Amino acid sequence: MLPANFTIAMRNSLSIGPFDRPSELTGFALEWLIVERFGPFIAISDASSLLPEEAKDIAHPAPDRIARNNTLVATLIELDPMTGNEYYLFSQFPIQTSLTLGNFFPGEGYVRLCAQDGKVTLQAHGRHAHSKAPDGSNVNAGQPGDNIQAINWHFDAVQRPWSGEIFNTEV
DSSP states (O other), rough: OOOOEEEEEEEEEEEEETTTTTTTOOEEEEEEEEEETTTTEEEEEEEEOOOHHHHHHHTOOOOOTOOEEEEEEEEEEEETTTTTOOEEEOOSSSOOSOOOEEEEEEOOOEEEEEEEEEEEEEEEEEEEEEEEEEEOOOEEEOOOOOOOEEEEEEEEEEEOOTTTTTEEOOO
């Protein structure tokens, strides 16, 4: 069972493809994520690309330099008591939470979070179509079109040691 509150770094294998064909993956990258859970909410922030020496070593700890950038926020929809797996639904609109956010990033899709072999793992599948609001924030744009960034994405991430890691079981 995962603690109710935590902040961790994860090494993510990111796959992306066209918005309207989520099973078609055309691009791949490695990145650092910062994942924060606060009760029934989770925030997933892209933090940095992996440097070449970090990419070569699958067990490389997350560097101190990582920081939140764009942040997807999701709400718990199911906790499987048999496996301890947690399932979350991404939000297309900002949610009022106590999470530490980067730039809110609207998304649709789901997250599966679990503890496996003493580490937290995360799989997510989703997509986004967003544009910039007058204040520069990302807003849900509905369907892809002109001046709208739209892709599907798949995350396959595993926890790595990090100096900013926090675990707390109290809500």
